[in-house]
Amino acid sequence: MPINFVKSDYFSSSFMKSHQVSAQEIINSTDDLSTQFNPILIDNSTKQQNEPIIVTAFGHFANNQIKSGVVTWIQGGLWNLDIKNIENKTLDTSNMTADFKANFTMIKPDGSLIHNHKIDNFKSDNVIFAGNDVVVVGTSDILSDNGIEFAQVPITIHLMGKNVLGLMIDVNKTGGHFSGDNEMFGTLISGVGLDESDSNNTNTISSLTEAKPNNSSIVNSMAQMTH
Numbered sequence: 001m002p003i004n005f006v007k008s009d010y011f012s013s014s015f016m017k018s019h020q021v022s023a024q025e026i027i028n029s030t031d032d033l034s035t036q037f038n039p040i041l042i043d044n045s046t047k048q049q050n051e052p053i054i055v056t057a058f059g060h061f062a063n064n065q066i067k068s069g070v071v072t073w074i075q076g077g078l079w080n081l082d083i084k085n086i087e088n089k090t091l092d093t094s095n096m097t098a099d100f101k102a103n104f105t106m107i108k109p110d111g112s113l114i115h116n117h118k119i120d121n122f123k124s125d126n127v128i129f130a131g132n133d134v135v136v137v138g139t140s141d142i143l144s145d146n147g148i149e150f151a152q153v154p155i156t157i158h159l160m161g162k163n164v165l166g167l168m169i170d171v172n173k174t175g176g177h178f179s180g181d182n183e184m185f186g187t188l189i190s191g192v193g194l195d196e197s198d199s200n201n202t203n204t205i206s207s208l209t210e211a212k213p214n215n216s217s218i219v220n221s222m223a224q225m226t227h
Contacts, residue, residue, distance in 0.1 A: 055083040055134070057191035059165055061104045065180040072180065077104025079119075079165060079186055081136070081157060083127055083193075096127035098136045100157055102167075118143040119155070134159040142174065150174045162194045163187060 058080050065073035079102040086095045102119040124138035136157040142150040153173045158166040165186035169178040178184065 052085050052087065053082050053193075054085050055081070055191070055193040057081045057159065057188055057194065059186050059188040059190075061102070061165075061167075061184060061186040063182075063185045065106075065178070065184070066182055067180050069181070071109050073106045074109060075104050075106050075184060077102060077117075079104075079167075081159065081165075083134070083136070096124075098122070098124040098127050098138065098157075100124075100136065100138070100140065100155075116145050117149075122155075132161045134162075142169070150177075158183070159188070162191065 059078070061075050061077045061079060063075040064071045065075060079100070082099045084097050084099075086097060100119065100122040103116065105114060105116050107114040119140050119142055122138055122140040124136055126135070126137040128135040128137075134157075137154075138157075139152045139154050141148050142153055150173055154170040156168040158168070160166060165188065167184040167186065169184070171179040
């Protein structure tokens, strides 16, 4: 089966107009993030030869953190998502798992308080395919410039229409540092295997629902993530 390559451009003008402050300058000023991410991309290409990675997606963040209609932080950086289907030939079963990594910079609209964060050590609890959307729920450590700042933070990764990323970070575990009226948005730069995942959507959702009765509530919550 041929592997399709999915690619999207930067935010459309209509999407960017919905934000009060552009984060493009942050992306242009964080070339070091690309350098930090290169080992991750190289490592992923090696894993594809040895592990059953069925979906891999890479993109950038260009987001304004908004509270009560006011931009409080501008965020820009890079993210990477891998989804694997690990088969147990002895038990004739399969298990969907995911790995998520991200680097991003946060800065105030006046140019102050610039600092960096890294999302690492991600452990997935649920991987759900629903039409053109992918939802991954799990926990991760969030590092700052001085090391681990928040440990085992619940996060939800929502890849919408195979092109837009929504990242929700637990407010209570992070002292509200990443809280806002919207989740953290990003867009897809490139992806492999996204179209092939469509053929397994029904089976994936059914098997996950049988193993995890609460998955239906996660799928239903996607309807509330309108943008």
